[in-house]
Amino acid sequence: MMKIGELAQKTGLTTSKIRFYERIGLLKTVDRRSNGYRTYPPQAVLILGLITTAQRAGFTLDEIRTLLPSDLQHWDHDALMDALTRKIADIEALQARLAQSKAHLLRLVEDIQARPEDMDCAANAHRVLTNMLMEHPENLDVTPDDVRLLDKTDRRLSVRRGRSKKVVSP
Structure with a gap:
C-alpha cells in the first residue's frame, strides 16, 4: 500500500488529480487509515495509467467510467472492443x-x-x-x-x- 504522494510520484499526476478521479468514481481502490490518510494498492498505478492513456486517446471521463471494471480482472471484452472501434471511427472522421x-x-x-x-x-x-x-x-x-x-x-x-x-x- 502507498500514500497519495507516492502514487502521485509514480504516475506523474498531481495529488489533486488523483483525489478528483477518486471523487468521481474512477479510482475505487482506496483505503482510509484511522488517521484519515488515503492508501492505495499497487494496481492503482495501472488504473491511473489506463485513465490517462484513455483520455489522451480521446475518451471522456464518462466513457472511461463505463469501461473500467470494478477490478482489473473482470473486463467486458465486447463493450471494450465496441468502444475502441467507435473511437477509431471518431478519430478517422x-x-x-x-x-x-x-x-x-x-x-x-x-x-x-x-x-x-x-x-x-x-x-x-x-x-x-x-x-x-x-x-x-x-x-x-x-x-x-x-x-x-x-x-x-x-x-x-x-x-x-x-x-x-x-x-x-x-
Whole structure:
C-alpha cells in the first residue's frame, strides 16, 4: 500500500488529480487509515495509467467510467472492443474534417497571396470572398443573389479604381 504522494510520484499526476478521479468514481481502490490518510494498492498505478492513456486517446471521463471494471480482472471484452472501434471511427472522421479544413486554408492562403500588384488589401479581400462564394456557395449561408450582389460590388470597385475586370457570373 502507498500514500497519495507516492502514487502521485509514480504516475506523474498531481495529488489533486488523483483525489478528483477518486471523487468521481474512477479510482475505487482506496483505503482510509484511522488517521484519515488515503492508501492505495499497487494496481492503482495501472488504473491511473489506463485513465490517462484513455483520455489522451480521446475518451471522456464518462466513457472511461463505463469501461473500467470494478477490478482489473473482470473486463467486458465486447463493450471494450465496441468502444475502441467507435473511437477509431471518431478519430478517422476528425482526421478527414481536419484534412479538409487544412486544404481549404491552403487554398485560401494561395488565393490571398495571388493578389495582383496593383490591388489594395481591401479589394483583394473582396476578390477572395467573391471567389470563395462562387466556388463553394454551399459552404456558406448565402443565396445566388448574394453572390451576384458581391460580384456587382466587386466590379464597381474595379471600375472606380480604373481597372476593368472580367468576372464570371454564377
